[in-house]
Amino acid sequence: MSFQKTARVRTRSQALQQRAERFFPGGVNSPVRAFRAVGGAPPFIESAEGAWLTDADGNRYIDYFGSWGPMILGHAFPPVVEAIERVARRSASFGASTGAEADLAERVVACFPAIEKMRFVSSGTEATMSAIRLARAATGRNVIVKFEGCYHGHADGLLVKAGSGVATFGIPGSAGVPDEVAHLTLALPYNDLSAVEAAFAVHPGAIAAIILEPVVGNAGCIAPAPGYLAGLRALTAREGALLIADEVMSGFRVALGGALELYGVDADLVTLGKIVGGGLPVGVFGGKRALMDVLAPLGPVYQAGTLSGNPLAMAAGIATVSYLQEHADEVYPQLEATSKAVTEGVAAEAAKAGVPLTLNRVGAMWTWFFTPHPVTNYEEAAKSDTAAFGRFHRSMLDQGVWLPPSQFEAAFLSTAHGQAETAATIAAASEAFKAVKAG
Numbered sequence: 053m054s055f056q057k058t059a060r061v062r063t064r065s066q067a068l069q070q071r072a073e074r075f076f077p078g079g080v081n082s083p084v085r086a087f088r089a090v091g092g093a094p095p096f097i098e099s100a101e102g103a104w105l106t107d108a109d110g111n112r113y114i115d116y117f118g119s120w121g122p123m124i125l126g127h128a129f130p131p132v133v134e135a136i137e138r139v140a141r142r143s144a145s146f147g148a149s150t151g152a153e154a155d156l157a158e159r160v161v162a163c164f165p166a167i168e169k170m171r172f173v174s175s176g177t178e179a180t181m182s183a184i185r186l187a188r189a190a191t192g193r194n195v196i197v198k199f200e201g202c203y204h205g206h207a208d209g210l211l212v213k214a215g216s217g218v219a220t221f222g223i224p225g226s227a228g229v230p231d232e233v234a235h236l237t238l239a240l241p242y243n244d245l246s247a248v249e250a251a252f253a254v255h256p257g258a259i260a261a262i263i264l265e266p267v268v269g270n271a272g273c274i275a276p277a278p279g280y281l282a283g284l285r286a287l288t289a290r291e292g293a294l295l296i297a298d299e300v301m302s303g304f305r306v307a308l309g310g311a312l313e314l315y316g317v318d319a320d321l322v323t324l325g326k327i328v329g330g331g332l333p334v335g336v337f338g339g340k341r342a343l344m345d346v347l348a349p350l351g352p353v354y355q356a357g358t359l360s361g362n363p364l365a366m367a368a369g370i371a372t373v374s375y376l377q378e379h380a381d382e383v384y385p386q387l388e389a390t391s392k393a394v395t396e397g398v399a400a401e402a403a404k405a406g407v408p409l410t411l412n413r414v415g416a417m418w419t420w421f422f423t424p425h426p427v428t429n430y431e432e433a434a435k436s437d438t439a440a441f442g443r444f445h446r447s448m449l450d451q452g453v454w455l456p457p458s459q460f461e462a463a464f465l466s467t468a469h470g471q472a473e474t475a476a477t478i479a480a481a482s483e484a485f486k487a488v489k490a491g
């Protein structure tokens with residue numbers, strides 16, 4: 053396959069963007085899609101198959117984005133398409149229970165032993181929001197600890213920026229979040245157990261839960277330091293607080309059982325999303341049986357959803373998760389090998405070109421940080437040269453490689469990515485680093 057060295061024609065995408073701007077703020081229905089962080093007009097997508105996206109002007113791109121994570125088996129994976137088609141003929145939704153919900157739940161429990169009971173919702177945001185309500189009710193405490201750079205959806209209490217010290221309560225990370233709500237969230241540096249120790253000391257008996265991405269994706273990819281997750285587990289157990297593992301991104305991605313399996317830790321509550329819906333809107337929160345039974349209709353914590361457990365979404369989830377379960381022995385080693393080849397190949401091109409780069413990768417989830425320094429938390433990630441990343445992103449896009457449009461988003465690949473895509477990506481990167489150097 054050949055790669056153009058000059059900007060691709062995107063006149064139809066540009067026209068679609070102008071039209072979209074009449075209806076949607078920034079022309080988008082989710083903000084990062086507007087490509088503000090990297091500049092340039094975002095291509096509109098017409099279709100995708102396997103590892104490849106096709107835009108409205110007929111340009112093709114190798115997709116390292118996978119709809120922000122779900123498409124681990126590649127786009128339009130035939131078993132997923134067939135499952136959705138089959139179920140759609142029987143009506144898209146009933147507002148009543150179907151057997152498919154327990155079919156998917158059984159698979160979720162098999163992959164995540166920390167989940168004994170669960171509830172399906174329609175997004176990761178709903179999952180984390182509900183998990184926190186449940187944690188507060190179960191502990192009778194109000195304060196939540198999160199970590200700088202971790203994203204847990206856009207519920208008010210979770211949109212809290214970096215706090216400057218362990219004794220400092222967070223400030224709102226978004227206009228419209230009342231201080232009264234933000235003040236109940238403590239934002240601490242990731243990978244720093246002593247900061248968590250100090251927070252428990254300063255707020256005795258007040259912290260309901262710690263929520264974290266056990267592998268961070270939303271500050272770019274950051275792995276937990278050895279012993280960090282086990283340390284959090286021990287601290288929360290000692291202090292009577294709950295540990296919420298937000299595996300919306302890492303679940304089924306870094307291992308079949310997510311980061312909890314990969315690092316051998318337990319959690320009180322787990323949230324899932326993205327892959328578990330196979331590209332359709334699904335979120336999950338689940339955990340220990342006694343904890344989950346605090347939910348309505350058994351207990352006093354209200355939580356509901358008109359389309360929760362939607363049949364189409366369950367069908368896509370079952371088709372995806374069952375394939376991953378049945379082929380785990382091939383899928384995960386393959387994802388590891390392809391990801392290693394792509395990421396290290398690109399990093400080698402950076403070294404050849406003299407562009408400082410730090411590669412963080414956990415399985416098929418990674419970030420090339422444009423910094424010579426190690427990245428173990430958000431503060432270090434934020435030192436990256438985002439202008440250089442922008443030049444890299446634009447050049448890669450022009451050569452047909454679709455990367456997430458921010459330095460602070462993880463990239464992904466799928467089982468549909470192979471040697472041809474790997475070679476083409478490394479060749480494109482070699483050109484892109486020249487553009488980075490040229491400034």
Ligand SMILES: *Cc1c(COP(=O)(O)O)cnc(C)c1O
Nearest residue numbers: 175176177203204205298300301
């Ligand atoms: C994507 C994501 C969410 C939010 O999920 P939505 O479905 O976008 O609401 C929450 N937590 C993590 C770790 C995520 O990556």
